[in-house]
Amino acid sequence: MQFAYMDSPRLYNGVRLIDRPSPENVRRLDLGALPMVNEMNGRGIYLDCEELECLSIEIRDRLEGLEDEIDGMAGQRINPESSQQVAPLVFHELALHPPGGIKFTKTGKESTVDDVLSTIQDLHPIVPMILEHRGLVKILGTYSDKMPLLVDEYSRVHTTFSAVTTSTGRLASSDPNVQNIPVRSVWGKRVRDAFRSTPIEVLREMTPGYHGPPTTLSAIDLSQIEMVWAAHLSQDPIMMGIFDRGDDIHTRTALAMMRLPESVCCCRGKNPDHDVTGHGCPVWNEFKIKYRLPSKTLGFGILYGVTPKGLVLQIAAAGGPSWSMDEAEEFIAKWFGVYTGVESWVQDQYARARRYGMVWCAFGRVRYIPEVRSMLRGVVNAGLRQAGNQPVTASAQGTIKLAMAQVMDELVAEYQAYNDVICWPLLQIHDELLFELSTNIAEEFSQKVHDVMVSATPLSVPVRAGIETGELWGDLK
DNA sequence: AAAATCTGCCAC
């Protein structure tokens, strides 16, 4: 005899989609992901230290030149890393005025954060040099100088993934953090290029008796995963329609931001001349970097409660068009006007936070939101934004954690049992899994991982994922 | 001199 209500079907390890707080369910979910987490922590990823040492030398060289030029223009010795030296120089001695006015840090000092400086970088050549200096020091200090100090005897970097650190069910990576290896800047990408598949001679050293082929890296990345979950959770028909058609929401946002007609992005496959969304299109790569990337930030920003003021500053910092607050407000309203179901779902989360002092994700992972009881509006609003964010982010983590469990138990176990086959889970980067694989099994294994990832959580819309394979991590894009 | 804080920036 069945009960009258529908139990949600059990997914891998008996985990369920369940719309109420459920610590038992979350426990199953998290414990299931641990075997792969442990495997990753123990295995490490090969790092080409010589490559990074060369990079460090080049960066130091560039830094010296920059420092000379900066000092020359400033007319004094100045440390570009010291915001307390940079602020008086650019805002007062050089009298450069940000369009949005000088901003202040919470302790009342003049802020020289990138977002502000980039709005005045055309006013004086010293500004872009300060910004470049900061970027290079960051890469040098955090990555190219530091990482080689952390490798083991086989030149592998072992991070520590923690599953009990975040309030959203994400993993955290530390010592070193491998979830923020640069990828967006030209210099930064060279850091990522130093993470690569193990040279065959090192492989044989690590794995005596290995007679298989060399290895390659393979990354499987969930597509627009939080937007997909937002569509599923809210059941918004427009957003669901986008994913049902296999469309790309970040690209659509980009086109809207550029104020191009809908027809441009709806003509996919029909009018190749104007179809900037087609991957075969020669302008696609440029489009992706110049417009799709900022549109990701824009779309997630709106979904997670960006204010008109915040949006204006965000667009300006990205070097985009100069919008008024009214225009930003209108864009946000228009976005929620299109995805009305998402707007009401977000409002439901706010109401839930206010009533219960907590929200929960589709797996029953709870986040307490005590901020809603504060007397301070700013604190309350921050709490409400967290309330809108956690259910989406935590649900998306459910998808990848289930995949990690199933891939480890079923696929990695199988392939590691074969002779002369390397099948190593290396890293998890929130919605992406990185493996090192013998080249002869790379394609079929990656395809199987892909299939597990996209079917781990059956949603109202298709979950998609991309596979990229290559020797260098930096090549997987 | 070491510890704590502030500010800034890398990624998803």
Added chain:
DNA sequence: AAACGTGGCAGATTTT
């Protein structure tokens, strides 16, 4: 940055 969210880390500055 006062107000998209989640993290970790480093250099400068301040406190102990």
